[in-house]
């Protein structure tokens with residue numbers, strides 16, 4: 001056997017191969033990366049989001065001493081029409097103070113001794129009201145860790161104050177109380193740690209953002225996932241598809257949104273913040289837009305009404321890259337970023353399988369390429385199980401000249417091992433693969449190892465695979481929609497899984513060029529001097545989906561011609577469990593000698609019912 005390494009320019013460029021995919025699933029944004037500590041800050045929670053939500057979800061009444069009050073959510077005089085609800089605290093008896101307190105995410109609001117928190121709210125009062133309003137960082141029993149007072153006027157006004165905590169308590173409460181008389185109106189009650197990632201006000205949780213930055217991803221796909229295309233076609237609906245224009249500008253003017261992962265989405269983490277975060281961590285932004293097509297509820301915008309949807313895509317590119325003389329570029333400058341965000345990629349659709357989507361995709365593709373020929377467009381394809389290996393997506397991509405096709409798969413570790421060669425036969429002349437979502441089912445070391453093996457298969461096929469990202473990225477342990485996930489967190493801690501460290505290893509060591517290697521048989525690598533003289537390896541044979549019987553597995557030493565029978569027969573069984581336990585054999589069975597030796601393996605195999613076999617030596 002031999003290994004031939006060709007020169008650099010005969011290999012393929014690895015480009016932006018490994019990145020991350022952020023979707024607000026598992027409370028990844030609200031109650032996660034987005035550092036807002038108050039849950040339901042704008043009293044916009046609604047049964048539309050989830051059956052057990054209402055405007056007062058995560059809020060409790062406070063009545064101290066003889067205090068008595070009535071609390072209700074109103075909408076007659078909102079701070080902005082897109083943020084219609086606010087709370088009215090009618091003070092019946094002031095006692096030692098009345099008001100409301102927020103329960104936060106997880107066990108409560110996390111306070112740390114000596115740290116400061118930036119509180120803000122919109123408030124107004126009725127004419128008779130003349131007392132200050134106290135803002136308190138509290139424990140669950142009402143112990144006050146920090147307090148500030150503000151005088152409120154009778155017009156909606158934004159108040160902001162920084163409060164320090166005298167204690168560490170991860171189950172805290174935020175109380176807003178007063179001894180005034182009359183009615184106090186409150187909205188957008190917000191508390192952020194003053195220390196956020198890059199110290200941006202209203203920014204990102206430093207610990208989670210740092211975990212993401214530490215991966216050193218080449219790109220970030222966002223904001224979904226199913227999140228983008230599940231929903232109604234009207235951008236003004238609470239349950240509309242994800243429309244990026246709803247997510248920019250002052251947070252109190254961003255409309256509430258039903259998140260299809262069965263919770264409420266504030267959109268406080270919006271497109272401007274996504275672009276800024278990408279820039280902060282050196283990742284190229286890859287926004288994914290809905291194509292007016294929801295394959296789940298089968299809602300499709302009529303073709304002759306596609307215009308505004310296509311405009312969304314064109315305007316987004318202008319928002320990211322246009323200069324200050326353009327409409328959307330000037331808005332970006334106004335929001336604080338005169339320099340472009342240098343958008344290179346855009347994705348249309350997510351996990352699409354229907355003809356209705358592909359019909360619409362063509363209109364998007366043509367309009368984008370006509371105006372922005374250098375923008376690389378990502379077409380879509382269904383999840384692996386749905387579409388006969390994605391054929392429809394690939395056909396559309398070839399017909400339209402898409403730059404990428406987005407493939408997704410969540411499978412067993414053995415499936416990933418069995419599909420190590422998936423892209424070997426893909427042509428460099430085709431659109432490239434964007435593996436926009438993949439994972440093996442679990443966060444064990446074995447899952448991580450299988451993913452690592454699979455990722456070497458992505459690397460070695462850089463001619464065909466352009467971009468790849470694990471999914472999902474983040475999960476709040478108390479709000480699990482989906483697992484496994486790459487990073488787990490609660491309201492004050494964050495943990496990387498074994499899978500995280502595999503991703504990190506690959507991202508930290510991304511090459512620029514693939515050196516083409518040709519092997520004949522396989523080679524046992526030379527051992528450095530001083531190492532043991534005999535090389536021991538292990539052979540893994542497996543099966544995917546169903547049974548496989550292997551017979552007469554033999555190892556042939558190319559130099560001596562020696563033929564060694566490793567085993568007469570291995571039967572890989574029917575169940576997943578069975579396959580996992582019985583697929584590994586021959587530990588310490590393959591023995592070579594120091595120096596580069598080469599071997600061939602011969603075997604006979606019979607498969608049942610379309611199963612696939614695979615073999616690894618390591």
Ligand code: AHR
Pocket residue numbers: 023025224225226227350351383408437471472482
């Ligand atoms: O990653 C979780 C979900 O899996 C994504 O939202 C969707 O695209 C896929 O089905």
